[in-house]
Amino acid sequence: MAHKEPTSTHLDDRYSHPTADAENWADAVPRLTEAEIFWLSTVRPDGRPHVTPLLTIWSRDALYFSSGERERKVMNLQDNREVVLTTGTNTLNEGHDLVIEGEAVQESDDARLRELAAMYERKYGSVWHFDVKDGAFVGAGGPALVFGVTPRTAFCFAKSPYSQTRWQFA
Template structure:
């Protein structure tokens, strides 16, 4: 059984009247493909009393969630543990994809952890051979589970929101 058991609904994004009104919806498969193909993801973590902590991170879109990593000692991992709400966006502002969700430490079954490590090693060969190890994903890795994803390629005509229940 795969991870995503939630339902997803699609709706137009609402904007102030002077911005215009979306007239079409993007296909989820097109947005999903951009998430799968993305090399980096820009994360914004809550940092109470200060500005958000924004950082680019590597990751993989897997079963409609974003699996990423980093040492538990990094600021982003410590912030996510204290304040799990996060916003993540792809770097291209013209083909916008913004994920709003929560970070959960997730331990994967050994065969799923092997699959994730293999996909990450294939995606990031520039880091060297087998840098990503399955044991890290079996023990528990940070995962962004989306609540809402906004995307567009032609603002505002195809501004689409995907809401996960």
């Protein structure tokens, strides 16, 4: 499936080994698709940061996550929809860490939510089955709002050799 390409790619020489090349966005997309855990960073109304692990689905050039409407991350999004999502490895000398910056936009179209619910179940198993009702996922824990984050800026931190690639999107 074709994906949206960045408008610019930049290898930051300050943080990259002299032999490193900029990473390709086409190589990052499968990593975003396959990663099981992401860390979502939001900002509380008083300005303090909030970070939490969650599950995501990569679809149509965006990362999607769900959350109960009374959870801290959703309450934070009511005041500030700017977020950062990170994933990667906990190793020093191998792998890639990815950072996605963008705006969390609530998805409420029931047809699209059914697509995303099916993707969650395929990726994470039947324990993550969701029905869709009234613009939200409905599961064992009750209703959950769904948000999509289309990258505005993304980073890849490669570890062998070390490099930092920044992608900008229109």
